[in-house]
Amino acid sequence: MASLNKVLLLGNLTRDPDVRYTPKGTAVGDLGLAVNRRIQDGRGNWTDEATFVDVTVWGATAENAQKFLTKGRSVLVEGRLSVESWTDKQSGQKRSRLKVTAETLQFLPDAKSRETSERARQPGGPGPAHAYTADSLDYPENRSESGPSDYQEEESDIPF
Numbered sequence: 001m002a003s004l005n006k007v008l009l010l011g012n013l014t015r016d017p018d019v020r021y022t023p024k025g026t027a028v029g030d031l032g033l034a035v036n037r038r039i040q041d042g043r044g045n046w047t048d049e050a051t052f053v054d055v056t057v058w059g060a061t062a063e064n065a066q067k068f069l070t071k072g073r074s075v076l077v078e079g080r081l082s083v084e085s086w087t088d089k090q091s092g093q094k095r096s097r098l099k100v101t102a103e104t105l106q107f108l109p110d111a112k113s114r115e116t117s118e119r120a121r122q123p124g125g126p127g128p129a130h131a132y133t134a135d136s137l138d139y140p141e142n143r144s145e146s147g148p149s150d151y152q153e154e155e156s157d158i159p160f
Contacts, residue, residue, distance in 0.1 A: 005080040007100050009053060010108075011035035013073050017057075017065040029062030031055040031069075031102075033077065055079070057102045065105060074108040 014032035021027055033053045040046050055077055057065055069075065079102040088095050 007077070007079050007081055009033060009035050009055075009077045009100065011053070011075070011077075013069060013071050013075060014052060016071050017062070017069055019062050019066040027059055027062040029057040029065050031057060031065065031075075031077075033075070033100075053100055054097075055100045055102050056082075057105055061102065061105050065107075068107055073110055076104075076106040076108060077102050078104040078106075 011033045014034050017029050017031050019029045033055050035051045037049045079100045082101045085096040
């Protein structure tokens, strides 16, 4: 039987990223994510329904999240569901919960970057604002020997 464990979430951080390290020195980050859904009641009134999700990020992605993200920032998480199990110290009962383990974390522009992006669309603007992907930030394997001067930005057909 085939199975698929894939999660895509777009939301806002509910708190600043919290990073700790394993005994072997690997960074582990915990993020709180709020994902909103706009729903209409029977009378035509719109309300927001928030779902709060715990997300775990590993390695350089966790370190970059701590370095670049703060509460309220929008992020796109691509990952998988995982189960965390433990025994409750007070009651002795087995407990578990679902979490998302991020495989890719894309940092989306904040309000200040969006303002820059709006100005960039006007003639003579300063240029486009960029979203940062954790996979491309501060990884040794992504660094060029000749430095950043050999980086050239390509035009994209994607309209956003």
